[in-house]
Amino acid sequence: MRYAAKISYIGKNYSGWQIQPDAPSVQEVIEEVLAKIAGHFVRITGAGRTDKGVNAWGQVASFDMEKIFAPEKLRLAMNFYLPEDIRVMKIFTVPETFNARYSAVTREYKYFIWHGAVCPPMFNNFVWWRKGKPWDMELAKRACKLIEGRHNFRAFCRAGECPDDPFRTINSLRIRNRGELSIISVKAPSFLTNMVRIITGNINSIALGKNSLEWLESLLTGSERDKSAMTVPACGLWFWKVYYSSGLHILHGL
Numbered sequence: 001m002r003y004a005a006k007i008s009y010i011g012k013n014y015s016g017w018q019i020q021p022d023a024p025s026v027q028e029v030i031e032e033v034l035a036k037i038a039g040h041f042v043r044i045t046g047a048g049r050t051d052k053g054v055n056a057w058g059q060v061a062s063f064d065m066e067k068i069f070a071p072e073k074l075r076l077a078m079n080f081y082l083p084e085d086i087r088v089m090k091i092f093t094v095p096e097t098f099n100a101r102y103s104a105v106t107r108e109y110k111y112f113i114w115h116g117a118v119c120p121p122m123f124n125n126f127v128w129w130r131k132g133k134p135w136d137m138e139l140a141k142r143a144c145k146l147i148e149g150r151h152n153f154r155a156f157c158r159a160g161e162c163p164d165d166p167f168r169t170i171n172s173l174r175i176r177n178r179g180e181l182s183i184i185s186v187k188a189p190s191f192l193t194n195m196v197r198i199i200t201g202n203i204n205s206i207a208l209g210k211n212s213l214e215w216l217e218s219l220l221t222g223s224e225r226d227k228s229a230m231t232v233p234a235c236g237l238w239f240w241k242v243y244y245s246s247g248l249h250i251l252h253g254l
Contacts, residue, residue, distance in 0.1 A: 001068045004094045005075070007059045010085040011234065012125050017050045017059065026050075026086060030061065033081040037074070038065050047100040047242040048107050051194070053234030055126065057110075058089075058241040062100035104189075106171060106243040109196045111184040112236045127181070128200075128236035135207035137177060143206040143216055144173040144184075147199060152222035156199055157192035159225040166222070168192060173199070185240070197231045205229040 007030070015023035019031075027044060034042035047060040069077075071091045078088045097103075112127040114120075119129040147170055154166040171187040184203065186196055202219065205211045211229065219228055 002062060002064050002094050002096050002098060003069075003071065003074065004060060004062045004092050004098060004100060005078075005088050006090040007056065007061055008087050008089050009056050009059070010125065011050060011052065011054045011056070013085060015052045016054065017046050017048070017056075023052075026056075026059075027061075029083065029086060030078075033078055034063065034065075036081055037069075037077050038067060040066060045100050047104050048191075048239055050237075050239050051234055054237045054239065055235070056239040059239050060100045060104070060242045062094065062098055100242070103244055104242050105245055106187050106189055107191065107239070108185065108187045108241040108243070109191070110238045110240045111186075111196060111200045111232070112238065113182040113184070113200075114180055115182065116180045125235045128233050130204070133208055135182070135204070136209065137175070137182075137207070139209070139213070140175055140182075140203050140207040142213060143203045144175055146213060146216055147202075147220070148173050151220040153192055153195060153220070155219040155223040155225055155228040156195050156202070157225060158194040158198075158231070161193045162225070163192070166192065168195070175203070187243075194231050197234065197237055198225075198228060200232045200236075201230040202228060204232065 009026050014026050017026045019025050019028045027046060031042055031044055042063050042065065044061045044063040050056060071093060075088050075091045114123055114127040114129045115134065117131060150167060150169040152166050153168050154162050157166060168188060168190060174185045176183045184200055202216060206213060206216055
């Protein structure tokens with residue numbers, strides 16, 4: 001039986017989603033729990049990778065079990081064994097053709113920024129606490145509009161890890177403000193390594209007046225990473241949601 005699960009986690013204590021040879025990962029912890037429940041090794045496939053320290057609100061993973069479990073009982077059993085910083089929020093049975101990664105059509109990330117001299121302590125590890133000069137929010141929004149669409153994002157990828165084809169399509173890039181909190185939301189079919197964090201770093205540079213919108217446009221023509229701005233901290237980034245085709249009606253709840 002194949003299952004799909006919506007998984008939330010805090011990334012602080014993990015090297016990322018994907019299994020690493022000498023560091024703890026979210027995938028490894030979940031696979032160990034499933035092996036306890038199933039009595040056999042269970043490989044899980046995530047909808048997307050997250051780096052060390054990145055959080056997830058709506059990661060989706062698919063996996064097969066030899067024994068059939070009622071989804072709610074399986075969810076309860078998994079959460080019983082999982083550490084408190086990883087939780088299975090929902091779980092469904094899905095067709096055998098479903099793959100959490102390859103069946104996805106769009107992925108959404110959100111980046112949370114707290115502006116100001118004081119940050120509420122309950123936001124520790126969940127936002128980028130940005131001190132200093134206030135942002136020009138109109139410039140930040142104009143930067144978002146420039147980045148939307150299909151571009152060469154070589155300057156928005158971790159140095160040394162850019163693929164031969166650095167073109168990606170940003171379906172939407174929005175920024176909302178709630179007092180001292182800014183939330184950047186970005187949707188795309190796929191992303192490069194560190195792409196959302198570098199996009200946010202470039203928006204930050206524009207919003208502070210350090211660089212111009214013309215500079216940002218030039219980055220989108222295939223500039224190298226060292227021409228771009230900073231990679232903002234991992235703690236503010238959340239893998240928010242995965243979207244699947246309209247034919248997979250049951251997954252709309254994810």
